[in-house]
Amino acid sequence: MKPPEQIETERLVLRIPSLADTGAIFNSYAQDTEVLRYLTWRPHQNIQETEGFLVGCIIAWDGDARFPYVITLRESGEVIGMIEIRINVYKADAGYVLSRQHWGKGIATEALCSLVEWALRQASIYRVWALCDVDNLASAGVLEKVGMEREGLLRRQIVHPNISDEPRDCYCYAAVK
Numbered sequence: 407m408k409p410p411e412q413i414e415t416e417r418l419v420l421r422i423p424s425l426a427d428t429g430a431i432f433n434s435y436a437q438d439t440e441v442l443r444y445l446t447w448r449p450h451q452n453i454q455e456t457e458g459f460l461v462g463c464i465i466a467w468d469g470d471a472r473f474p475y476v477i478t479l480r481e482s483g484e485v486i487g488m489i490e491i492r493i494n495v496y497k498a499d500a501g502y503v504l505s506r507q508h509w510g511k512g513i514a515t516e517a518l519c520s521l522v523e524w525a526l527r528q529a530s531i532y533r534v535w536a537l538c539d540v541d542n543l544a545s546a547g548v549l550e551k552v553g554m555e556r557e558g559l560l561r562r563q564i565v566h567p568n569i570s571d572e573p574r575d576c577y578c579y580a581a582v583k
């Protein structure tokens with residue numbers, strides 16, 4: 407099963423990434439350590455690294471596990487972040503990132519909501535879930551606003567290398583039907 411290649415919301419278009427998005431992603435957030443603080447990857451050192459990452463995102467759409475989208479503004483087409491949904495039989499999980507200048511406007515909530523709604527409309531998907539670092543208040547806020555419940559604390563679950571090399575505690579959130 408694959409999610410739609412393009413999803414439109416009130417302010418956004420989520421679409422399959424293209425190599426033409428490389429510059430926008432490299433320049434807007436892929437080098438920004440504040441944006442990457444609670445993510446699993448280190449800042450990109452050069453634009454080739456961003457290009458390689460996007461090649462992987464594009465190829466992923468040929469498979470059946472991982473579906474990354476660029477988040478663009480509907481009005482201007484500007485690329486402002488990425489969101490991805492990973493489908494594993496009867497459950498799906500999501501991750502997302504936005505460039506800093508677009509934080510605090512409900513954009514991640516709007517983008518994630520569209521994917522959560524799509525997932526739970528599928529007869530075979532019963533659970534949509536996500537993890538976030540215990541200190542990532544913004545992400546926890548997004549997960550709560552899309553209707554997920556905090557299910558628990560996973561101790562020493564994930565390494566966020568821009569904070570430290572030690573695995574950190576994170577919360578698990580989910581919405582089920």
Ligand SMILES: CC(C)(COP(=O)(O)OP(=O)(O)OC[C@H]1O[C@@H](n2cnc3c(N)ncnc32)[C@H](O)[C@@H]1OP(=O)(O)O)[C@@H](O)C(=O)NCCC(=O)NCCS
Nearest residue numbers: 502503504509510511512513514515538543544545547548
């Ligand atoms: C996490 C992130 C995507 C949030 O995006 P956003 O569009 O700014 O989030 P929203 O505006 O939809 O916020 C939803 C809710 O989260 C909470 N929230 C948002 N930013 C917050 C902050 N800095 N501190 C505390 N709560 C915050 C609020 O409750 C907010 O709802 P409200 O505006 O109605 O009060 C963005 O901060 C980001 O890209 N961070 C870096 C990457 C990252 O951490 N990704 C998630 C990994 S799990």
